[in-house]
Amino acid sequence: MNKALFRDRAKKLVLTGALAGVIAGVAITSGISSITLKKAEKKLEISNAKLQEQTKKNEELQAELDREEVTENTAELLASDDDRWCLALVNEKHPLDTSYVPANLTEISGGKQVDSRMADSLNKMLDDAKNAGLSMYVTSGYRSYEKQRDVFNTTMQDWINQGYTPLNAYDETKKSVAIPGTSEHATGLAVDIMSTKYGELDEKQGDTEEQKWLMEHCSEYGFVLRFPQDKSDITGIVYEPWHYRYVGVDAAKEMTENGLTLEEYVSAN
CATH class of the missing domain: 1.20.5 (Single alpha-helices involved in coiled-coils or other helix-helix interfaces)
Structure with missing residues (x-):
């Protein structure tokens, strides 16, 4: 190479x-x-x-x-003594201290209790309805946290007895019964009023002459139908034609005239 x-x-x-x-x-x-x-x-x-x-x-x-x-x-x-005391919003997003008890409670016909500050207005409304030939009564007023818990648990158990799972029963219950700590009944400003002619708490209660009169006149006494139709997406509670809430005459009239829930009224003011 x-x-x-x-x-x-x-x-x-x-x-x-x-x-x-x-x-x-x-x-x-x-x-x-x-x-x-x-x-x-x-x-x-x-x-x-x-x-x-x-x-x-x-x-x-x-x-x-x-x-x-x-x-x-x-x-x-x-x-408080604030003029807006009767507009305190209580719902799932605005809970109430579980130890809260109205400073003064007044017993009304039937043995139920309500916040004394609205007792006269409620009695006047019931008396005027009676004078108009209607027959109604308060089936529920102030409820303590413990009482609300009992109501919630009883209703939930009813759903479970119908075959619902505990989780589904809970979801169904809270559509019509406020979770303990979020119920307006604990304020003493909410009442469930029933016609003596129809004893069920369902939508048909709204068809009675008593409820029709209340829906038309309740604002004159400072009350509103708290859970109206087609507003459950705002209130979180289904239509309850028996549940009335005291908010004061001025607010009640404005809310009724404009079709507002308490959530909407408080948000706007």
Whole structure:
């Protein structure tokens, strides 16, 4: 083999070896980088999961603090001399302190109790209805937290007895019975009024002459039909043509004339 040919082959071998070394180096570096990147991605994934978990906890804590503030504010408004005391909103989003009890309760016909500040208005409404030839009575007035819990549990058990699961029974119950701590009956400002001619608490109660009269005249005495038709998406409660809430004459007339629920009225004012 001549020297020129040998040198050419030698160069090729050197170049091939160098190239192989470069490729091997790149492959090793790439492998190390890939491993490093995967580790970084895993750490980032864990960090994000922890961050999301902490964010959720913070949101839950803030929601609980907000709920407690609303609860305290509602009880304070009800107990105050503020002109808006009778407009205190109580529902699932605006709970009432479970220890709240109206400062003064008045017993009305039938042995039921209501907040004394609206007792005269209620009695006047019932008396005028009687003078108009109608027959009705208050079947429920003030309820303590414990009483509301009993009513809720009893209703829920009825659904379970009909074959509903506990979860589904709970969902069905809260459509018509306020969750304990969120019931207007605990304010002493809400009453369930029934016709003596129809003894069921269902939609047909609204077809009685007694309920028709109340729906037409209740605002004159400071009351509103609290859970009207086609408003359950706002109130969270189905149509109850027997549940009346005292809000004061001015507010009652404005709410009735404009077809507003208490939620809508309070939000607008």
